Amino acid sequence: MTNIKYGRDTYPLGKDQSVLDCLVERGAPVPFSCRSGVCQTCLMRAVRGVPPEVSQRGLKDSLKVQNYFLACVCHPTEDLEAALPHEVLSSVPATVTALEPLNGEIMHVALECHAPLEYRAGQFINLFRDPTLGRSYSLASVPQQDAHLHLHVRRLPQGKVSGWIHEELRTGQTVEIRGPSGDCFYVPGRPAQEIVLIGTGSGLAPLYGILRDALDRGHSGPIRLFHGSRNRAGLYLTGELRDLAREHSNFDYVPCVSGEEPAPGLAGGRAHEIAFREVADFKDKRLFLCGHPEMVSAAKKRAFLAGAAMKDIYADPFNVNAAP
Amino acid sequence: MTEKKLADWWTESHASLYAKLGGEAAVNAAVDIFYRKVLADPRINRFFEGVDMEKQAAKQKAFLTMAFGGPHNYTGMDMRRGHAHLVQQGLNDSHFDAVMEHLGATMKELNVPDELIAQAAAIAESTRNDVLGR
Ligand SMILES: Cc1cc2nc3c(=O)[nH]c(=O)nc-3n(C[C@H](O)[C@H](O)[C@H](O)COP(=O)(O)OP(=O)(O)OC[C@H]3O[C@@H](n4cnc5c(N)ncnc54)[C@H](O)[C@@H]3O)c2cc1C
Ligand code: FES
Numbered sequence: 421m422t423n424i425k426y427g428r429d430t431y432p433l434g435k436d437q438s439v440l441d442c443l444v445e446r447g448a449p450v451p452f453s454c455r456s457g458v459c460q461t462c463l464m465r466a467v468r469g470v471p472p473e474v475s476q477r478g479l480k481d482s483l484k485v486q487n488y489f490l491a492c493v494c495h496p497t498e499d500l501e502a503a504l505p506h507e508v509l510s511s512v513p514a515t516v517t518a519l520e521p522l523n524g525e526i527m528h529v530a531l532e533c534h535a536p537l538e539y540r541a542g543q544f545i546n547l548f549r550d551p552t553l554g555r556s557y558s559l560a561s562v563p564q565q566d567a568h569l570h571l572h573v574r575r576l577p578q579g580k581v582s583g584w585i586h587e588e589l590r591t592g593q594t595v596e597i598r599g600p601s602g603d604c605f606y607v608p609g610r611p612a613q614e615i616v617l618i619g620t621g622s623g624l625a626p627l628y629g630i631l632r633d634a635l636d637r638g639h640s641g642p643i644r645l646f647h648g649s650r651n652r653a654g655l656y657l658t659g660e661l662r663d664l665a666r667e668h669s670n671f672d673y674v675p676c677v678s679g680e681e682p683a684p685g686l687a688g689g690r691a692h693e694i695a696f697r698e699v700a701d702f703k704d705k706r707l708f709l710c711g712h713p714e715m716v717s718a719a720k721k722r723a724f725l726a727g728a729a730m731k732d733i734y735a736d737p738f739n740v741n742a743a744p
Numbered sequence: 745m746t747e748k749k750l751a752d753w754w755t756e757s758h759a760s761l762y763a764k765l766g767g768e769a770a771v772n773a774a775v776d777i778f779y780r781k782v783l784a785d786p787r788i789n790r791f792f793e794g795v796d797m798e799k800q801a802a803k804q805k806a807f808l809t810m811a812f813g814g815p816h817n818y819t820g821m822d823m824r825r826g827h828a829h830l831v832q833q834g835l836n837d838s839h840f841d842a843v844m845e846h847l848g849a850t851m852k853e854l855n856v857p858d859e860l861i862a863q864a865a866a867i868a869e870s871t872r873n874d875v876l877g878r
Binding site for chain 2: 717720721724725727729730
């Protein structure tokens with residue numbers, strides 16, 4: 421029997437139960453979002469005991485050595501004493517400097533950090549509505565171009581955090597953020613390699629950052645962006661992207677709609693299917709996939725089978741935990 | 745050979761196979777090619793439906809490390825446990841053969857000499873009964 425000590429209490433861990441499930445079931449206020457080891461919202465630290473390696477996947481080395489782990493994918497075989505990370509990984513306050521709708525369901529949020537935040541375009545931060553309620557949002561801004569952090573937040577029906585951002589958050593207000601995390605970003609080197617970016621909905625956020633970062637760093641190979649939505653109203657930043665395509669002969673933008681007849685200038689079909697039709701061979705290409713988890717997982721597999729090397733596929737599935 | 749000597753011979757010969765093939769670098773070069781063949785094979789790819797690609801790739805890497813005679817943590821018991829649910833779904837010799845075929849083809853593609861391919865195949869073959877739960 422493995423026990424989890426948290427605060428003053430000790431809980432026996434059920435069979436196949438994660439540390440997160442065990443604590444949440446007992447009413448311990450541990451924040452979480454994706455429940456699948458991606459978003460890092462459920463980050464905890466083992467003050468005693470050693471967390472299993474898999475529960476540290478994706479964490480920075482500096483955190484690993486301090487025994488930080490992701491509670492939602494932590495199935496320890498020895499007793500652990502766990503704590504929330506506030507002392508060491510205190511979140512950073514950031515002031516909202518802009519809130520502008522990008523379309524009917526996606527909001528541009530600009531944040532000014534109170535302390536400088538080192539990040540790469542395409543990484544994500546965790547934004548907290550309160551200390552136990554946080555969600556991940558990808559960074560659309562590019563540090564060397566934009567003074568503030570930019571997010572694209574899609575409103576989900578009854579979404580606790582996205583709904584709050586759309587309805588209650590105001591410019592001038594200060595929120596807590598933590599991060600950055602994630603390895604979905606442009607790595608300089610191999611400047612002539614072809615880059616394919618595929619995203620759905622607000623999955624454009626990291627891609628918009630990665631794209632501008634790559635262009636800014638002088639990437640010379642072809643860069644192709646496929647952005648998809650069900651209908652035209654779901655697309656956004658189309659003007660900005662068309663301008664970029666005009667300015668950079670190696671960049672090509674393909675907006676896609678899957679649920680209605682495409683108007684001139686739009687492609688008809690799902691973004692990843694159109695991408696695979698137009699780019700048959702993924703050998704030696706770098707690929708970025710962001711947005712709907714099913715799209716990301718299907719496209720990842722297809723690109724791999726079409727010759728992409730695993731190390732050249734970067735993906736951020738926007739996992740949403742639909743459980744109450 | 746005594747039990748002890750046999751064990752030493754096994755460790756030495758296999759450690760050297762791993763070294764001869766190029767150690768971890770060889771495994772890294774092989775894993776994408778091998779896994780792509782496995783995923784694309786209609787005889788066996790249903791066993792990989794819906795699994796997380798990254799996690800599965802890590803397993804493929806562990807398998808190749810073992811086949812190349814490198815350091816690994818598998819025991820017969822783990823092999824049994826790890827494949828029991830697949831055996832329930834009908835995993836049998838024909839599927840094991842398909843995997844062996846891809847292992848050989850992968851190494852051929854990487855221009856590994858036949859004699860080393862045979863050695864790696866023998867190591868992989870030695871897990872057959874455990875994998876198939878016999
Ligand atoms: C790495 C990463 C990056 C991300 N980047 C972005 C980004 O750039 N932009 C972006 O918009 N999103 C992004 N996301 C998704 C984001 O983190 C949130 O998951 C999303 O905003 C939903 O959070 P929420 O609190 O609004 O909704 P939640 O309250 O978590 O609800 C999620 C969904 O479940 C449904 N639901 C809730 N409760 C119930 C219930 N009781 N019964 C049935 N259904 C229910 C809701 O209707 C909603 O559709 C990212 C996710 C990850 C993992
Ligand atoms: S990483 Fe644990 S809830 Fe997302």
